Amino acid sequence: MTETVTTDADQATSAETFQTLNPATGEVLATLPVESAQQIAGKLADARAAQQWWAQIGFGARKERLLKWRTAISARIEEIAEVIHREGGKPLDDARLEVILAVEHIDWAAKNARKVLGRRNVSPGMLLANYAASVSHVPYGVVGVIGPWNYPVFTPMGSIAYALAAGNTVLFKPSEYTPLVGKWLVESISEVVPEHPVLQLVTGLGQTGADLCTSGVDKIAFTGSTGTGKKVMAACAQNLTPVLMECGGKDVLIVDEDADVPAAVDAAVFGGFSNAGQTCIGTERVYAHEKVYDDVVARLAETARSLVPGDDTGASYGPMTMPSQLDIVRRHVDDALDRGARAVVGGRDSVGERYVAPVVLADVPEDSLAVTEETFGPTITVGKFATVDEAIKKANATRYGLGAAVFSKSRGELIAERLRTGMVSINSVVSFAGMASLPFGGVGDSGFGRIHGADGLREFARAQSIARLRVPIPLNVTSLARRPGMLKMLGKAVAKRFGA
Numbered sequence: 469m470t471e472t473v474t475t476d477a478d479q480a481t482s483a484e485t486f487q488t489l490n491p492a493t494g495e496v497l498a499t500l501p502v503e504s505a506q507q508i509a510g511k512l513a514d515a516r517a518a519q520q521w522w523a524q525i526g527f528g529a530r531k532e533r534l535l536k537w538r539t540a541i542s543a544r545i546e547e548i549a550e551v552i553h554r555e556g557g558k559p560l561d562d563a564r565l566e567v568i569l570a571v572e573h574i575d576w577a578a579k580n581a582r583k584v585l586g587r588r589n590v591s592p593g594m595l596l597a598n599y600a601a602s603v604s605h606v607p608y609g610v611v612g613v614i615g616p617w618n619y620p621v622f623t624p625m626g627s628i629a630y631a632l633a634a635g636n637t638v639l640f641k642p643s644e645y646t647p648l649v650g651k652w653l654v655e656s657i658s659e660v661v662p663e664h665p666v667l668q669l670v671t672g673l674g675q676t677g678a679d680l681c682t683s684g685v686d687k688i689a690f691t692g693s694t695g696t697g698k699k700v701m702a703a704c705a706q707n708l709t710p711v712l713m714e715c716g717g718k719d720v721l722i723v724d725e726d727a728d729v730p731a732a733v734d735a736a737v738f739g740g741f742s743n744a745g746q747t748c749i750g751t752e753r754v755y756a757h758e759k760v761y762d763d764v765v766a767r768l769a770e771t772a773r774s775l776v777p778g779d780d781t782g783a784s785y786g787p788m789t790m791p792s793q794l795d796i797v798r799r800h801v802d803d804a805l806d807r808g809a810r811a812v813v814g815g816r817d818s819v820g821e822r823y824v825a826p827v828v829l830a831d832v833p834e835d836s837l838a839v840t841e842e843t844f845g846p847t848i849t850v851g852k853f854a855t856v857d858e859a860i861k862k863a864n865a866t867r868y869g870l871g872a873a874v875f876s877k878s879r880g881e882l883i884a885e886r887l888r889t890g891m892v893s894i895n896s897v898v899s900f901a902g903m904a905s906l907p908f909g910g911v912g913d914s915g916f917g918r919i920h921g922a923d924g925l926r927e928f929a930r931a932q933s934i935a936r937l938r939v940p941i942p943l944n945v946t947s948l949a950r951r952p953g954m955l956k957m958l959g960k961a962v963a964k965r966f967g968a
Contacts, residue, residue: 484501485499486502486644487500488500488644488646488647488648491786492557492786497555500647502671502672503676504679505683508670508680509683511668512685514665515668516609518665518666519609519637519666522635522637523635527581527582528582530581530632531578533661534577534629535579538571540656540659541574541656542571545564545567547652548563548621548653549563549566550563551648551649552621552649555646555649556649556786557744557779558744559781562742562786566621566622570621570629572904573622574625574629577924577925578629581633586604587602587603587604592935594965595945595958596935598937598938598939599935601934602933603932603933604934605926605930606932607634607636607929608710609636609685610636610637610638611636611638611685611686611689612641612670612680612689613631613640614677614680615641615643617645617646618743618746619747620643620646627691627712627919627928628653630924631928632666634928634929636686638666639668639685640668641672641680642671644672646789650669654667654668674696681703681709682704682706684707686709686710687710687928688700692714694716694913712915712917712918712927713915714908715748715914715915717868717869717870717871717914718752718839718868719751719870719871719889720873721735721736721739721751721875722873722875722883723757724757724859724874724877724878724883725758726878727757727875728875729767731875731895733771735875736768737775738897739873739897741826741846743786744786744823745785745846745847746788746789748914749870749891749901751848753848753849754850758852765812765850769812772813772828773813775826777824777825787823791822793844793845794821796841797824797827797845797847800838800841801816801818801838802816803836804832804837804839805829807833808833811827813826814826814827815827825846827845827847828848828850830850832849839851842868864886867912867913868910869912870890870910870915871900871910872891873893873894873897873898876895888912889914890914891906891910903920904921905921907920907922907924943958
């Protein structure tokens with residue numbers, strides 16, 4: 469069934485449109501407007517008016533409305549999962565899991581915003597002991613969220629829910645590959661918050677995202693590739709608009725000599741092949757201790773061979789959502805094999821017109837594209853290490869630094885603490901993403917800033933400090949009428965207190 473969502477008003481302002489397709493079949497699902505800078509400006513004005521009301525109603529009323537949204541989405545999981553499946557290609561179970569995780573984050577943000585962002589007293593210190601000091605976090609205003617196609621509900625919700633809980637309103641530009649998912653989210657919240665448009669949809673292509681960046685929004689939260697992230701930052705620099713960047717990754721899974729190998733392999737397969745490997749925190753590299761390396765490779769091969777990509781209910785994973793990604797996967801596999809890598813599972817012929825069959829590569833040179841660049845497909849490279857130091861060196865030899873996993877019975881935390889990443893799972897994979905209390909984000913080319921948890925709430929609010937005079941005292945050091953010698957005397961008192 470094809471859905472057309474253009475309107476006369478849309479066409480009056482912008483005649484350009486784009487289509488969203490089912491990646492498994494090529495079926496046109498909808499035609500949507502490429503919104504202009506003028507249209508974005510109109511939505512921004514509406515968002516500013518809405519934000520005044522949204523901020524004024526306070527934490528309690530926002531919590532009530534966000535929890536209603538959580539409940540509404542929970543009651544319609546099957547409906548939104550079907551939209552995700554048709555527009556993004558992932559199996560329905562993967563879509564269901566994504567929505568369930570997103571609901572958890574709405575719940576956490578709504579319930580913890582006051583505690584994290586509300587005004588709290590702090591010590592004024594000795595010098596100004598006659599003052600009261602406090603700090604709170606106030607909303608930026610209107611936040612622009614540019615979302616990805618690979619997790620079109622879960623990932624942008626890490627910005628949307630937290631921004632709304634903090635008192636902001638949001639202009640949400642979903643990926644042009646999954647705009648109907650974004651449309652569904654916007655319509656669902658309007659049903660429980662009918663008073664004002666606290667979350668609005670912006671549809672279009674790359675230029676639309678650029679126009680959103682320069683529209684005058686108060687912050688941009690971006691999720692996407694590192695290359696596009698740099699363009700977003702450059703556009704935001706024109707207005708000194710602050711940015712949150714959640715970019716790509718080249719995540720590693722380390723299997724220590726005392727690891728539970730079957731569990732490690734099961735995690736690697738899920739991390740590497742679920743969602744057709746189109747996961748920023750997905751497992752792309754595995755390093756196994758030399759004592760368990762052969763066992764890891766054999767088990768990986770056995771499990772990977774059993775995976776079947778497709779669009780039916782029995783499929784292990786779906787098609788590549790973005791057609792251009794097929795060329796990147798093909799190039800990485802070809803480069804590795806040309807340079808001496810061994811195809812344990814699959815190979816050059818694994819890359820088809822819509823799907824990529826599982827690929828497991830061993831003996832891959834560490835400077836090959838399959839090891840150094842984000843592949844974003846159902847491929848895994850497997851390497852060997854003799855010592856923990858070697859494993860750490862190989863794991864950290866990347867400009868990315870998003871997530872990682874470590875399987876070890878005795879040295880998990882010791883290894884995890886040495887990894888140059890924002891997040892690590894020990895004896896599991898990607899578990900940190902499902903914990904709403906944990907911050908999510910990376911370092912290096914994986915970006916900066918954090919979504920989720922208390923850090924995620926603070927990401928969408930600015931600190932405001934207030935110092936209030938409680939009791940006037942004669943010793944007023946912030947006055948030019950102070951007595952001569954006052955600061956000299958005070959200096960002696962400080963030296964006595966803090967001196968050796």
